[in-house]
Amino acid sequence: MALDFFPYRPELLARLERIRAVGRLGQPLLLVGPEGAGKETTALEFARRLNCVAPDACSAAAPCESCAKAATFQHPDIRWVGPAPANFDESRAAELLAAKVRNPFFQPHYASTANVSIGDQENPGPMTVRSLIQFLQRRAFQGKVKVAVVADSQRLNAAAGNAFLKTLEEPPADAIIILLATETQGMLPTILSRCQEIQVHPWPQDRLAALLGDLTGCAPAEAEDAARVADGNARRAMALLQDISPVVREVAVTWGRWILEGKRGSAAILADQMHRGAPPHILGPAQAAVWKQHGKESGSRRTSAEDGDGEGGGGGREASSGSAVRRDLANQLCEWLVLLYSEILRCREWAGRWECRLPGAEDFIRAAALARTTESLLADVAMIESAREDIDRNLNIGLLLAVLGEGLIDHAEKDQTRVRAARS
Numbered sequence: 235m236a237l238d239f240f241p242y243r244p245e246l247l248a249r250l251e252r253i254r255a256v257g258r259l260g261q262p263l264l265l266v267g268p269e270g271a272g273k274e275t276t277a278l279e280f281a282r283r284l285n286c287v288a289p290d291a292c293s294a295a296a297p298c299e300s301c302a303k304a305a306t307f308q309h310p311d312i313r314w315v316g317p318a319p320a321n322f323d324e325s326r327a328a329e330l331l332a333a334k335v336r337n338p339f340f341q342p343h344y345a346s347t348a349n350v351s352i353g354d355q356e357n358p359g360p361m362t363v364r365s366l367i368q369f370l371q372r373r374a375f376q377g378k379v380k381v382a383v384v385a386d387s388q389r390l391n392a393a394a395g396n397a398f399l400k401t402l403e404e405p406p407a408d409a410i411i412i413l414l415a416t417e418t419q420g421m422l423p424t425i426l427s428r429c430q431e432i433q434v435h436p437w438p439q440d441r442l443a444a445l446l447g448d449l450t451g452c453a454p455a456e457a458e459d460a461a462r463v464a465d466g467n468a469r470r471a472m473a474l475l476q477d478i479s480p481v482v483r484e485v486a487v488t489w490g491r492w493i494l495e496g497k498r499g500s501a502a503i504l505a506d507q508m509h510r511g512a513p514p515h516i517l518g519p520a521q522a523a524v525w526k527q528h529g530k531e532s533g534s535r536r537t538s539a540e541d542g543d544g545e546g547g548g549g550g551r552e553a554s555s556g557s558a559v560r561r562d563l564a565n566q567l568c569e570w571l572v573l574l575y576s577e578i579l580r581c582r583e584w585a586g587r588w589e590c591r592l593p594g595a596e597d598f599i600r601a602a603a604l605a606r607t608t609e610s611l612l613a614d615v616a617m618i619e620s621a622r623e624d625i626d627r628n629l630n631i632g633l634l635l636a637v638l639g640e641g642l643i644d645h646a647e648k649d650q651t652r653v654r655a656a657r658s
Contacts (some may be wrong), residue, residue, distance in 0.1 A: 239294050239305040240279040240443055241338055241468070243272040244435055250280045258430065262402050264387070267434025269416055270467030275338050276434075277383045277412045278304070281312045283411065285377030301375055307331040311377035313369045316385035317348035318361035329359035331425040338449075339469040343561055345386060347626045352394040363394040367401050370409045380409045381467050387413035388421050395422045400430040434465020451578065463591050465575065470569065478528040481521045482563065486570030487595045488516050493642045494602050501639035509632025511560045529559050564631050568622045575615050578602045582611075606649045617641050 246265070253259060265273040282304040283289065292298045294305070303309040314331070333340045353362025366382055374380050384390075390398065402425060405411055418426055438444070443461040445468065447454060452475055473479060485504070492500045507514050511529060513522035574581035574592065581588045581603040590596040621638045625631060 237280050238279060239297070241272070241449065242255055242276040242279040243283055243434070243437070245281060246272065246276045246432070249432060250276070253430070255286075259410050260405060262405065262406075262429045264413045264415060264418075264426070264429035264431045265434050266415050266418055266431060268436055268467065268472070268510050269341075269466070270339060270469035271434045271436050272468060273414045274385055277414060278312075278314065280412070281381035281383060281410075282309075284379055284381060285309065285311060298555060300631075303376075306335055309377065310375040311380045312383075313366060314383045314385065315350060315361045315363075315366055317345050317350050319344055319390045319413050320351065322359055322361050324360050327631050337472060339472050340608040343558070343565060347623055348646060349389050349391040350384065350387065350394055351391055352397050363390070363398045367398070370401060370406055370411070374408050377436070378408075382409065382411045384411070384413045386415065387425075388415040388417055388419070390421070390425070390478060392422075395425055399424055399428070416491070436469055437461070439466070442466060442468060442471055446471055446475065459593075473566065473569075476528075477524055478563070481517065481524050481567070482566045483570050483592065484521070484594070485514050485516065486574055487569070487592070487598060489639070490571065490574050490595075490602070491598050492600070493639065493646050494605065496643055496647055498640065498643055499642065502636050505632050505635035505639060508560065508564055508635055509630070513562075518610060528563075529556075539621070560631055561625055564635060565622055566623050567635075568618050568625070571618050572615055574599070575611055575618070578606060579608060579611050582606075605653055606646065607652065610645045610649045614642055614645055617645075 250263070251261070263277075265277060267273055271285055282301055285300050285304065286292050287300050288298045288299060292301050297305065300309065304312055307314060314334075318327075318330075330342060333342070351362050351366035353359050353652075355364065358364035358368070366384070370380055370382055373378070399422075402411065411643070413425075413429060415421065439458075439461045443454070446452060446460055447456040449472070451459075457474065460471045460474040463474055489501060492504075504514055504516075513525040517525060528566070574595065577590065577592055577595070577599050581590075581599050590599060590649040592599070617638060621634050624634050
C-alpha cells in the first residue's frame with residue numbers, strides 16, 4: 235500500500251470523494267466504526283486533500299505549503315479535537331498533536347475516560363466545542379474550506395452536544411464537519427439526525443500488515459503477526475510492534491496461568507511490582523532489561539499531553555512522567571489480558587477450527603477453555619475493561635490490579651467447582 239500524508243482507508247476516502255462530487259458535504263459526516271479502523275486518519279487525509287493547492291504535483295515527499303501544514307496539524311483551516319481533561323491547555327494540545335505526528339494512530343491514555351467538553355465561555359480551551367464553534371465561524375484563512383474533525387464524538391458530554399447542535403444543523407457555507415465515533419449508543423438523537431452516517435469496518439488483515447510494514451519498517455512476518463493479533467485495530471497493532479509488547483504479553487499469559495491455578499500470592503506480588511514500576515520477577519535478565527529501558531525511554535519522551543495529572547496530584551513533571559509510564563504498562567497488561575480471554579472464548583466456540591493467535595499460550599488457552607464457562611469469561615473481560623478505565627483515572631495501580639486478580643481468581647474457582655460438580 236502506497237503511503238500518503240496520513241495512512242487512510244482507500245475505500246472510505248473514495249466514498250468521501252463521491253459525497254464531495256455530488257455536493258453533499260454541507261451536511262455533517264459521522265464515521266462510525268471500531269477503534270483503530272482508520273476513521274481518523276482517513277478524515278485527516280480527506281481534509282488535507284480538500285485544501286491542497288497543487289493536487290497534481292503535491293506529494294508527501296514534496297508537499298505544497300498547505301499540505302505540509304496539514305500533515306503536522308498546523309493548518310489554520312483544519313482543526314482536530316478529541317476527549318481531553320478539564321485542565322487541558324494550548325501547550326498540552328500542541329504536545330498531543332506532536333505525538334500524533336510521530337504515530338498517526340497515537341491515542342492518549344485518557345481518551346477512554348475524558349469527554350469532549352463544552353469549554354469555558356470566556357476561555358474555552360483548545361479541545362472544546364466552544365473553541366471549535368469559534369473556529370468554524372471564522373472565514374477560511376489559507377485554504378478553500380474549513381474542516382473540523384471531532385474524534386470520539388460519542389464522548390461529547392450533554393452540554394457540549396447541545397451547544398454543537400445549531401452548528402451541526404446549519405454549518406457555515408465554507409465549513410465541513412466530520413464526527414468520528416466507535417458507536418452511536420449514548421449520542422444525542424438530535425446529533426445523529428443531522429449527520430450522514432458512514433459505517434467503517436476493521437482493517438483487513440493483509441492490508442493492515444502491509445501498512446505496518448510501511449510505517450515501521452518491520453519484517454513482513456512481524457507485521458503479519460501484529461495484524462493478526464490486533465484483529466483489524468491499527469492502533470493496537472502499532473503498539474504490538476513495540477519492543478516491550480512481547481514482554482508484557484508473557485507477563486499477561488503468566489498472570490492468566492496463575493489466575494486459572496488460583497495463585498493469589500503470585501498475582502498480588504505482580505500487582506505490587508507493576509505499581510512500583512519494577513520489572514516483574516518472572517522475567518529473565520534480557521526481558522527485565524527491555525522493561526527498564528522502556529521505562530527510561532518512555533519517561534524521557536513522555537509529555538504533559540500524555541501524562542495527565544500524576545498519582546497523588548503532586549511530585550512535579552518527573553513524578554507525573556513515571557506515573558504515566560506505569561499506567562501505560564498496566565494498560566498494556568490489561569489489553570493483553572483482554573486478548574487472552576478473547577482467545578479462550580474463541581477456543582471454546584470454535585473447538586477444532588480454532589487457531590491460536592498468541593505465541594506460547596496455546597496449551598494454557600485450551601486448558602482454560604475446558605475449565606471455564608462463556609458467561610464467566612465474558613464477566614472477566616468486563617472486569618478487566620473496568621480496571622482499565624480506573625487505571626486511566628490515575629487511581630492506585632497496585633490496588634486496582636490486586637483487586638482485579640482476586641476477582642478473576644474468584645470467577646475461575648467458581649467455574650472449576652461447577653465443572654467438577656458436573657462431571658461427578
